[in-house]
Amino acid sequence: MNLTKYIGLILLTAITVGVWNTAEAKKDKKDSSASVPFIMEKTPGKVYVFGVSQRLGGEEVFITEINEIDSLALQKKTKFLPFRSALSLQLQSYTEGVLEEPNQTVSIFFSAKKDKLKQTLSKVRKRYQANSGKKVTTIILDEFKFKHPLDMHAVKTEGQKTNNAIKE
Numbered sequence: 001m002n003l004t005k006y007i008g009l010i011l012l013t014a015i016t017v018g019v020w021n022t023a024e025a026k027k028d029k030k031d032s033s034a035s036v037p038f039i040m041e042k043t044p045g046k047v048y049v050f051g052v053s054q055r056l057g058g059e060e061v062f063i064t065e066i067n068e069i070d071s072l073a074l075q076k077k078t079k080f081l082p083f084r085s086a087l088s089l090q091l092q093s094y095t096e097g098v099l100e101e102p103n104q105t106v107s108i109f110f111s112a113k114k115d116k117l118k119q120t121l122s123k124v125r126k127r128y129q130a131n132s133g134k135k136v137t138t139i140i141l142d143e144f145k146f147k148h149p150l151d152m153h154a155v156k157t158e159g160q161k162t163n164n165a166i167k168e
Helices: 002-029 085-100 112-134 148-168
Strands: 046-054 060-065 065-072 105-111 134-138
Touching: 046 085, 046 112, 060 112, 085 105, 105 112, 105 148, 112 134
Parallel strands: 060 134
Antiparallel strands: 046 060, 046 065, 046 105
């Protein structure tokens, strides 16, 4: 579990630095006198997500149920999901750490419309069951649920403060 925390913290730090650098570059282009830094924050909206995890050449495929993530919206221009890599890291950490299935490759499927994502989930399940001959295991919401990446960062920050207080 500690490995998951460290990997998540490293990933969030990399995302924060990348977003900060992008925001600084845009700020320099627009107005060099602007002094307000870019802050990552939650956005209004909902996104529905499910994930598929498998080891290439392995015999078992793990598919999560559809999760609803509040305060996360698709990007307006590209209709792409922010924090995709953080979400796939969550599922990879779960399958490798908790389920003890090493070397997992993860895919994340997302949509703003739950019905559309249900159709995609159905197609993915049928494809794995019919064509690959692999065992398909469903990860139910009681076992694993995607968390908003910024919520994960807040929990780690509190945990770090607690650990620092204990050391002192």
